[in-house]
Amino acid sequence: MRILLVDDEVRLADGIRRGLEAEGMVVDVGHDGRTGLELARDNDYDAIVLDVMMPGMSGYRVCQALRAEGDWTPVLFLTAKDGEWDEVEGLDTGGDDWMTKPFSYPVLVARLRALVRRGGRERPAVLEAGDLRLDPAARRVFRGDAEISLTARELAVLDFLMRRRGEVVTKREVISNVWGDDFDGDVNIVEVYIGHLRAKVDRPFAREAIETVRGAGYRLAGNGG
Secondary structure, X not given: OEEEEEOOOHHHHHHHHHHHHHXXXXXXXXXXXHHHHHHHHHOOOOEEEEOOOOOOOOHHHHHHHHHHOOOOOOEEEEXXXXXXXXXXXXXXXXXXXXXXXXXXXXXXXXXXXXXXXXXXXXOOOOEEEOOEEEEOOOOEXXXXXXXXXXXXXXXXXXXXXXXXXXXXXXXXXXXXHXXXXXXXXXXXXXXXXXXXXHHHHHHHHOOOOEEEEOOOEEEEOOOOO
């Protein structure tokens, strides 16, 4: 197993490197985001361990850049940031796993082995509905030639609707797939995000792709409206 470790805490990174090498792994180390990105571009790794807060370029941006380039090497974020929305952002930018510092070293090793067993994911295909296109890897959305700027959550909702285009989906299904089964807030938050999407992907283009099915949920027209 060849591992890339990117962490600006030099002593911690050195300790992790020595520990992983004792497990028989080959470890390359970078101490800032830009160095880590260049190492990932120039070498083949079985998995990448990324800190989040680093000089020059955050771990989020490193992971996002790799995914946009079609590199789906498994990424484990190892960070002192322990908020649930930090974890959501890490996973939304293409990460595969998340651990907070301080961490259990045996668990880190076990998770790396599990990631390597699963292997890298294939780059997702571009989703299309008429002239509406969503590239999950690059996290970009277009109407024809016009690019549309969406937040991470808006993009996740649109991604789910496009994968189920032509089908009616309930608010609960959207919540489960975008927010997670443990979400305990108001399901009507879905209405808010549907409104945001309509304001960005429909109305400026005189389209009505996102339909409300009264008493049932929502449907994205298969032809993109």
